[in-house]
Amino acid sequence: MKRGKVTIDRDQCKGCYLCVRACPFKVLEADTKMDPSGVYPAVFSHPEKCTACASCYQMCPDSAITVYELEGDEK
Amino acid sequence: MKRIAGHPESLVPVQSKYCGGCGHGIIHRLICEIIDEMGLRAKTVITNPVGCAIWADLYFDTDTVQPPHGRTPAAATGIKRVLPDHLVICYQGDGDLAAIGTAEMIHAANRGEKFTTIFVNNAIYGMTGGQMAPTTLVGQKATTAPRGRDPVEAGMGYPIRVLEMISTLEGTRYLARGAVNNPGNVRKVKGYIRKALEAQMAGVGFTMVEILSQCPTNWGMDPIKSVEWLENNMIPFYKLGEVKDEIEAVKASGTATVAGGEK
Amino acid sequence: MSGNSPEKILMKGNEAIAEAAIRAGCTAYFGYPITPQNELIAWMADKLTDMGRVFIQAESEVAAVNMVYGAAAAGKRAMTSSSSPGISLKQEGISYAAGADLPFVYVNIVRGGPGLGSIAPAQSDFNQSVKGGGHGDYRVIVLAPSSVQECADLTYLAFDLADKWRMPVLILGDGVIGTMMEGVTLPPMRDLASLPDKSGWAVGGLYKTGRAARHITSLDLVPAELEKKIFNRFDRYKKMADEETRFEEIQCADADLVIVAYGTSARVSLGAVEEARKAGLKVGLFRPISLFPFPADELDRLAKAGKRFLVVEMSMGQMADEVRLSIHDRAPVDLVAHAGGVVPTEEEVFAAAQKILGIEPAKVQGGKK
Secondary structure (H helix, E strand, O other), X not given: OOEEEEEEOOOOOOOOOHHHHHOOOOXXXXXXXXXXXXXXXXXXXXHHHOXXXXXXXXXXXXXXXXXXXXXXXXX | OEEEEOOOOOEOOOOOOOOOOOHHHHHHHHHHHHHHHOOOHHHEEEEOOOOHHHHHHHHEOOEEEOOOOOOHHHHHHHHHHXXXXXXXXXXXXXXXXXXXXXXXXXXXXXXXXXXXXXXXXXXXXXXXXOEOOOOOOEOOOEOOEOOOEOOOOOOXXXXXXXXXXXXXXXXXXXEEEEEOOOXXXXXXXXXXXXXXXXXXXXXXXXXXXXXXXXXXXXXXXXXXXXXXXXXXXXXXXXXXXXXXXXXXXXXXXXXXXXXXXXX | OOOOOOOXXXXXXXXXXXXXXXXXXXXXXXXXOOOOXXXXXXXHXXXXXXXXXXXXXXXXXXXXXXXXHHHHHOOOOEXXXXXXXXXXXXXXXXXXXXXOOOOEEEEEEEEOOOOOOOOOXXXXXXXXXXXXXXXXOOOOEEEOOOOHHHHHHHHHHHXXXXXXXXOXXXXXXXXXXXXXXXXXXXXXXXXXXXXXXXXXXXXXXXXXXXXXXXXXXXXOXXXXXXXXXXXXXXXXXXXXXXXXXXXXXXXXXXXXXXXXXXXXXXXXXXXXXXXXXXXXXXXXEEEEOEEEOOOHHHHHHHHHOOOEEEEEEOXXXXXXXXXXXXXXXXXXXXXXEOOOOOOOOHHHHHHHHHHHOOOOOOXXXXXXX
């Protein structure tokens, strides 16, 4: 099974959480820490469950998400 | 580690002015992914409308031209006719396309103008703060229909299914409707847009992709509720899928004219 | 029609405008039928497609001017034409084009207004033409032919002026000028490769040069920045006015009374000047050819020299107001005004001149009709 890694650009994220909804494995969550612009950005909370399906990327209206496929033992 | 998805090249790397959750951002990204994949950024001209997408010229790293409200297909006509080898995308919202610009849209379609229209349908007027649109659903509330759209007592008319309406025009070749409410539908929209842009470059004729999009701010909901509202209300009324597809027939008939040079 | 015709050809004004535009390198024409300019669109329909150029009969005058907007943004010499009601429809597009500094040529063959009015000639679109007829602060160059030859010459010039000054240029005719026939020597067919290079600002062709993307727009939400753009534009208009003011003076030097008229009114007034001179009256004709820039300084010079003025126009005094502004009320400005498609006659202009000069006009005996 593929393993993935997601980075979220906190300067772009507006906290819409469409990525959180889209993720089939509940990998993403809203941050509990607010950033200076008043947004609680999405965060990559459960990396071990990510399969690099890129559903989060598909839904992000701000192209804040980058999805990587991990190879070998990469984290 | 292999990057498999990320911010496209042709999308300007700034935070957009669009509201959080707005479908425009998804649609902009899809267009940029496709023109990157097709290698067409340097040959693309986008006409952007009056409406929320007035800002689109800040986000597409392509040539853009911004015309008066509703005249977007007329300007796109002028551009594509004189630059036939370029990829011309006419990007419009529901007011620009189906209200003030109805005549320009219908006649560009009827003439079979060879640009691709991206019609973002969010059933409301966004930029001006939530007035009724031609695509607002019956009973849906808007600032100019505070008790809900009422075609019977208040004479407010019915929501317009644009693709079905213009499918009767012989000059239309590919008309498809998608939505950006979930990843599966987003991928389908990308397929429709890609098919339309390839048809344009093959000289097939008039192509339009209508995309149902959420407007959290003017629907008065958070983004997640707004995509649920779209799923429950818009998709049952505006059927998803390819409404008309004559691409292969046109190609087979030999009437697809691959564009020549400048005029 | 051969490429370079030194001989004189009998043509209508509308046709001469169209042919001159083609020869000036107009490669895109978008129009809509309206009387009395239909010969122009028909000429374009007949010629352009065979030449590999773009012709569209659009669904409305609104659509047509916006097609011009797109083609002009793409750096092409583009044109539209109409008559008064249709020109009203185009004002939004013209305002946007002016605000985006796009060059193009448009033609108004004026008919009686307001509203649907009449199809007979008028000059009642003067204010709309010279004051920036759409919303916002802007101007267009306005050229007023008074012969079929000038229809050709001024149209040919208009494309050069539009490109040089990055602004729309209007050819302002009327229903007589557009449909009458006179002999014309047509200008030469321009080689499209010799047209001004617009690659410095137009869209399209990015793939050839690798330049940065361009965004043609008239929007700027920062007031100080938009103001700066408008101030710069008006500086450009000032420079343009220094170079592009055009007029004709006939027997004004010794005149006591100067008739000010353009287009068809100027032709009529010329006849009145001839009659007046025969009767020993010192009357001259000042004919503005550019209505914007208006030849204000020249008129003021005549006013300072002690002359008085009679404006003859098929309008309720739109140009007369401009003349008064130009001469700072130094001298009286009288007016022969007509409307609704009525054309002034030489007799009435002559009679008006006589009255101003204190002579009781004689009863008309035979003479011209």
